[in-house]
Amino acid sequence: MKKYGFGVDVGGTSVKMGFFETDGKLLDKWEIRTNTNDKGKAILPDIARAIDNKLAQEGISKNEVEGVGIGVPGPVRSDGVVNICVNLGWGVINVAEELSGMTGLKVRVGNDANVAALGEMWQGGAKGSSDVILVTLGTGVGGGIIVDGKIVAGFDGAGGEIGHITVNNDEIEPCNCGQYGCLEQYTSATGIVRMAKRKLAKTSEETKLRSYDRLSAKNVFDEAKAGDSVALGLVDDLGEILGSALSNMACVVNPEVIVIGGGVSKAGQILIDTIQKHYVETAFHACRNTRFELARLGNDAGIYGSMRMILE
Numbered sequence: 001m002k003k004y005g006f007g008v009d010v011g012g013t014s015v016k017m018g019f020f021e022t023d024g025k026l027l028d029k030w031e032i033r034t035n036t037n038d039k040g041k042a043i044l045p046d047i048a049r050a051i052d053n054k055l056a057q058e059g060i061s062k063n064e065v066e067g068v069g070i071g072v073p074g075p076v077r078s079d080g081v082v083n084i085c086v087n088l089g090w091g092v093i094n095v096a097e098e099l100s101g102m103t104g105l106k107v108r109v110g111n112d113a114n115v116a117a118l119g120e121m122w123q124g125g126a127k128g129s130s131d132v133i134l135v136t137l138g139t140g141v142g143g144g145i146i147v148d149g150k151i152v153a154g155f156d157g158a159g160g161e162i163g164h165i166t167v168n169n170d171e172i173e174p175c176n177c178g179q180y181g182c183l184e185q186y187t188s189a190t191g192i193v194r195m196a197k198r199k200l201a202k203t204s205e206e207t208k209l210r211s212y213d214r215l216s217a218k219n220v221f222d223e224a225k226a227g228d229s230v231a232l233g234l235v236d237d238l239g240e241i242l243g244s245a246l247s248n249m250a251c252v253v254n255p256e257v258i259v260i261g262g263g264v265s266k267a268g269q270i271l272i273d274t275i276q277k278h279y280v281e282t283a284f285h286a287c288r289n290t291r292f293e294l295a296r297l298g299n300d301a302g303i304y305g306s307m308r309m310i311l312e
Contacts, residue, residue, distance in 0.1 A: 004060060005310050006051055006105075008070040009112060009302030010034065012087035015047060018303030019054055022066055022311060024123050028054070029303060040089035048102035067106030069306030070095060071115035075157030080109045083157060108309040112302055114151045114160050116261070117144025119305030125259040125293040133246065133255045134295070135162055137264035140176070141184040141191075147253055150312070163188070165245050187242045189264050192217040196234055205230055221267035235274055243278025250279075250287040261295025268294065 004027075007018040012034060019028045032050050035042040051068065055061070072095065074085035080096025100107040110118070117126075117134035126132040130149040136142040143162030145152040152159040163184035164177050171181035185191045193215050200209060207230035208223050209215060223231035246258055258279075260272060276292045283290070297304055 001064065003066045004064055005066040005307050006054075006068045007303035007305070007307030008047055008068060009115070009306060010043065010047075010070060010072045010085075010088065011112075012036070012073065015043070015050075016299065016303050017047070017050055017054075018300070018307060019058075020307045024304070024307075026300070026304070029300065034088065036087075036089045038089075039091070040085075043088060043090075044095065044099050044102060048099060051103055051105070062104055065105055067108065067310035068099065068103060069108045069110070069115070069309035070099065071110050071112040071302045071306045073112050076109050076111050076153065077157050078153065080107065082109065106310060108306075108312070110151060110306070110309055111144075111153065111157060111160070113142035114144040114153060115305035115309065116142075116297075116301035117146050117160070117259070117305065118151055118308045119297050119301035119303070120259045120261065120295055121146050121149070121305075122308040123304050124297040124301060125261075125295050126257045129256040131254065131256045132259060133162075133249060133253065133257075134259045134261060135242070135246070136262035136295075137187055137189065137260065138262035139189055141182075141188045142262070145249075145253055145255075151309075152253070162245070162249070165248075167241050167245055183241065183245050187238050187264075189217040189262075192220055192234065192238060192264070195237060196220055199230065199234060203230065207231065217264055218267070221270060225270060235270060239271075239274030240278045243275045243280075244282045246275070247279050247283040247287065250290055251284050254287055255290055257291040257293055259293050259295050261298075261301065265294055 003022045005020050009016040014031045073087050075083045081094045095109045096107045120126045121132045132146040134144040141163030144160045164182045166181050167183050168181035175182040175185050212219050220231050224235045272292050280288050
């Protein structure tokens with residue numbers, strides 16, 4: 001008998017939902033609005049309703065469903081308790097217990113970035129590997145660590161918070177987290193622009209980067225690909241900072257593959273090549289053969305990873 005499951009990825013504006021067969025085949029995906037009113041009280045009931053509606057639509061009984069996996073934007077303890085999701089309005093809430101009570105199904109919960117890493121391991125850029133680091137370079141920098149096929153969540157659910165590794169003790173501007181010199185301040189999309197503006201203020205070198213009214217990380221990579229020396233220097237700076245940070249992490253978890261995702265990863269091979277070059281320069285000799293890959297699942301990584309959680 002075929003078995004099914006749901007992968008749910010809760011974001012600040014929308015909830016992505018996937019209906020799967022347990023072999024990893026995605027049968028359907030859709031989104032519902034994230035209702036953050038009244039401290040997000042409606043979010044879990046809305047998800048439960050969407051699950052019930054899908055099962056009714058497909059004519060599938062709950063006995064045929066393996067469970068529901070759900071990724072959320074905040075730290076998650078091993079017992080399914082979520083410890084504050086600012087974007088959702090949640091305080092401390094046992095998501096596993098509450099959603100299971102509403103659906104009558106087994107529920108597993110994980111941090112969204114960790115869950116995305118699990119998705120890339122299962123059906124994405126790291127398929128076939130069980131020791132993986134995922135780095136997501138977007139507005140911020142997120143990450144997930146998989147060791148022996150399992151998420152490294154940590155005691156308080158903060159494992160894999162790669163973006164807040166300190167990489168510059170001399171930084172004078174604070175990160176959004178309140179600390180100074182975090183990886184996120186240099187290698188996120190906003191961090192790349194920040195570095196570019198600092199560099200443009202210090203150099204008189206001619207560069208097309210000055211011609212943009214609203215400079216973006218994409219502009220920096222586009223100009224680097226076109227051979228602009230200042231842009232190439234910025235990409236190299238990013239690669240040095242991130243490559244070095246990842247080589248330090250590799251000494252702890254020794255990944256087989258490092259997957260680079262998030263909006264910045266659309267820069268493609270120039271990004272991968274630069275990070276890998278600097279990674280190899282600083283990596284411990286036994287970690288130098290780590291493979292680098294671009295993420296392949298895009299925005300679906302969360303629903304795939306959430307589904308994979310319930311198969312453990």
